[in-house]
Amino acid sequence: MARFFLTTAIDYPNSRPHIGTAFEKIGADVQARFRRMEGDQVFFLMGNDENTVKVPQRARELGLEPRAYVDRMAGEFKDVWRALDISFDDFIQTSEERHHIGCQKFIQVVHDRGDIYTGVYKGHYCNGCETFKTEKEVEEGGGKCPNHPSTALVWLEEENYYFKLSAYRERLLAHYAANPDFIQPESRRNEIVTLVEAELRDVAISRKGLSWGIPVPFDPAQTIYVWFDALLNYMTAAGYGADPDRFAAHWPADVHVIGKDITRFHCVLWPAMLMSAGLPITKRVFGHGFVYRKNEATGEVQKLSKSLGNVVEPMDLVERFSSEAFRYYFLSQCPFGGDGEFSFERFADVYNSALANGLGNLYSRILSMCLKYFGGKLEAANTVDSRRWCPGTDTVALVAELRGLVGHFEYTPAIQKLHREVFDPANRYITETEPFKLAKTNLDACREVLINLAEVLRSSAILLKPFLPRTALTFYRAFNFDEIKPWDQVSFADAAQPALPPVLLVTAATQAGKPAPLFPKIEVGS
């Protein structure tokens, strides 16, 4: 069995996840679910990035120990991810022992290789934050620290450790050339290659005098600085430094799913670190796009930001609608590799047309007829050619295409294809064959049509499984399909092979003899 190790970026715990962070996790989750269906042994890792100066600060404000604070935040994050049905297998917190051990081992290895030297870092230091500020932050604060406008910034020089990133320039370029798929999508690849070709500077990887963080093993007065520590979560979660067998079984990772803003760290610094340590490099890095917020009143499209007050929290949408609606919106409307837009107006629009009027209604009309005309029991289903709903479609080719799309993170076109080639033709089939008329004139013919339609639900269930796990399960359990193949064993290939139980039984939840609505319509303006 092939193993498949995928990761998402670890998040800072100082603010709660918004729809942009959730976008990344959903995209990765679809991949994880898809790979499991394909029979891979999947290890899907997520986590929080806790070794930042803001953690002890924020904890102090709340009157908590840093440890208690990060644990509480990790709990909140996991609650959100679970509410969105993100099927992560492990959640690492970088304040955990296993991460500290691995990081210290790693930095020691790189040090022993001669890739770490002492240098002087100069910059604007804020005594309030106890940290250096970037030029951008200084600019934003108008020469002051944005968080501490009353405290003057001081120009400080500090001796700390540097990683010889520049020494890896040639090797990195060779790696990009030899592995054209390393950076995806393609457009990000060009960006990185030109960046590395242009200039590569060594990076500071430690800071002095911080109490929270991972001490540098060969100089305990210093702690490991952000990226050098954060990137290592992918390895320490897989057992690096603690469990060599487990690590060997997992490493290298198959893909890091990350935001386009941090592709450079994952495509430049990270492979160089691994080269230095003599470890294999992650096979692929996928830099997804961002979600922007469309302001309904002005029509402006803006970045999600706290200062603009346009942040939308996933839980808002999950509670008002459902996790399925949330997943559907982003997966169908925002191409994973590119950018997308969110507005409540459009959310309602998409929900009503695709889910309520589309999937939900299709499900409802099929089941209603089975119940109404046959009392939910259709005999000899397995003797019917159940592919008549899609006469022109080569289902084997369709499924092969979908596998290709989903495997390459092309979710939006995959979902469009499902509508065009499965759900829409099914609705058309009903109009053309008129089973509701056949019910009065030719019951056998009516039964055959409905058996065909049951087959639509069965294959739809399978093809929707990575995207909408709950809806897919509801579709599958609407009839006794489990008798043919248990739900947790279905794969995409099964969608192309009609397989119905001898006697088809409606097993769906009903309300007063009718199927329960899957996606109740949203009243516009609510």
Next chain:
RNA sequence: UGCGCCGUGGAGCAGCGGUUAGCUCGCCAGGCUCAUAACCUGGAGGUCGUAGGUUCGAUCCCUACCGGCGCAACCA
């Protein structure tokens, strides 16, 4: 400034060298009644940012310009 992305009917997106430029929403007109007033069919609406160029032929390739946006080392 450097690098990158984008500009296609009212809105949001596909297409990326070759028959009448597709799709979703919205709008109009029919049909149907199994269904969550859902579904099906048809229609109106685009000189594919602008100007050149390459080509037998360009929305799709090249150049310039205009407009919008992103990134530029710790920002999802």
